Amino acid sequence: MGNKAPVEEKYKTRKKILVVDDYLPTRRLIIDALNQSSHYEIAEAENGMDAIGLFDKSNYDLVISDIMMPGMSGMDLLHRIREKNHSTAVIMITGNPATDLTVSAIKKGAVDFITKPFDIDDLLYKVDIHLRQREMLSGENADAILEKGRLSDQTADLSKQGYIYDSIEDSPLDNDIIFQKIAELALKLVDGEVCSILLFDEQDNEFRPKVVRGDTDGVYQNYTSNPALKIVFNEVIERKEAIIINSNEHPEVSPSLICAPLMIRNSILGILSIRKKRNREVFNKKDLHHILSLTKRASLNLENKILYESLYSNIMDTLKSLISSVEARDHYTEQHCQRVTELSVKIAIGMQCSASDIESLKIAGILHDVGKIAIPDSILLKPDVLTQEEYLIIKNHPTIGENILKPLILLDKERVIVQCHHERWDGKGYPLGISGNDIPFLARILSVADSFDAMTNDRPYRPASPVEEAVQELIKNKNTQFDPDVVDALIKII
C-alpha cells in the first residue's frame, strides 16, 4: 500500500509494570486498560509494603503508584524503590496537583505524575512514553543520562516520535476516527487545551470543522467570527507551512497557537490548530516540531487511505458492472444479489458478527454469483429443469467467481465466501465438498440467505414459495444442508 514506512516492534521485550493503589476500583481501571496491550506483564499491590515485597522477588520496568495510601505512603515507596533500583520509571497518582508533594515526588525521582480524576488514555500515553525512553537508554547508564537533562529531552522527543509513528500506523480504516485520533494525539503531545481539524474546501475557499476538542468558547466551530484566526488560517494555506503564534503577536487569536497544514500530494486537505488558553504557558519550537511530525505522518497515512479507497471503489464498480450484466441477462435474478446481501447482513447482525465481517458480507453478497457471467444463456435462462450435464456446468460458477476475484488481494476474505456459498453443512455441497465448521462462517450465512431468497422468488422453472413454506424447508434441512445456528438466526429475524 504505497509509501508505508517500516514499523518496528513497540518494545524489544514485554514490559513489567506494577500497579500500587489501596483503592481497588482505581487499580482495576488501570490494570484493565494496561491489559489491552499484549506488551505488558502486570502485577498489583494494595499497599507499599506489598509492593516492596514484590520488588524483592522481581524487577519492574515501571511502577504506577498512588501517593496517598495507608501505612507506607507513595512517597516512602518511591524512596524505597529508588534505593533498590534506579532504572524503574515511577509514575505517581495524586489527588491534588498543586501540593508540594507533587514537586517533591518529581525531585525524589518520579518520572511523571497524573492527577485524579484522570483520563485513562493519558495514563496509557505516559506509560508508553516512559517505557520507550527507558528502552532507548537501556544498556547505557540510564539514570546518569536522564539526570543530565539534555539527553533526557532528546530521548523524550524520540519517544514521542515513536509514539506518533505507532499510533498513526495502528489507526483504523475509518477516516473520521483517524481525524479524531490525530486531534487527541496533538493535545497529548504538546499539552494543548483546544485542538481542531478544519478541512479546507478549495472551491468556496472555506474551512469546515471536522474535529473540535475542548473548544468551550466555540472559536473553531464558528471560526469566521474571529477575523484574526481566519487571517492566520489563510496564511497557512498560502505558505503551506506551519506557524506558531504567541500572544504578543496576535493577542486576539490566543495566548499561544500552532497551526499546521494537512497536505495530500502537495495540496491542502485542511488545518490542524492547537492552542493553549492559559497566559503563562506558550508553545515552543519543540512543540511545533512534534505537531509537524504528527501532521506529516497523518497526511501520509490519510493519503494512503484515500488512494486505497479510490482503488477499492474502482474495483467494486467494475465488479458491480459484471454483476449487472449477469442480472441483465437473467431478469429472474435481478435484485437477487441485493436482497441476499441485505438478508445476510441482518443475520450477521443477529449473530453479533464484527463490523469487518459485516463489511465483507456486503461485498461477498453482491458478488456471490459473479461466476455466472461464464454460464451460457441456454443453461442460465432455461425455463426447465436442468439436465445432469447442464447442472454440472452451473455448478462451476462458485469456482469461476473465485477465479475472477483471485487477482484482487484486497478481496481475499470475500473471495473465499464466494467460493464456498454452495457448500453444505453435511459436506455434500460444491465445489470443495467441505463440511460443518470447515466452511467459512460467513459463507454459511450467505448460503442460508441465498436459498431463502431463491425459494421465496420466482425462478424460470417454478413459481415463488410462500415465506412460511420456505422457513419449513430451511428447518427441514438444518444439519444437512444448513448450519442450524444460522437457520435459527434467520427465523428469529423473520
Ligand SMILES: [Fe+2]
Ligand atoms: Fe450461487
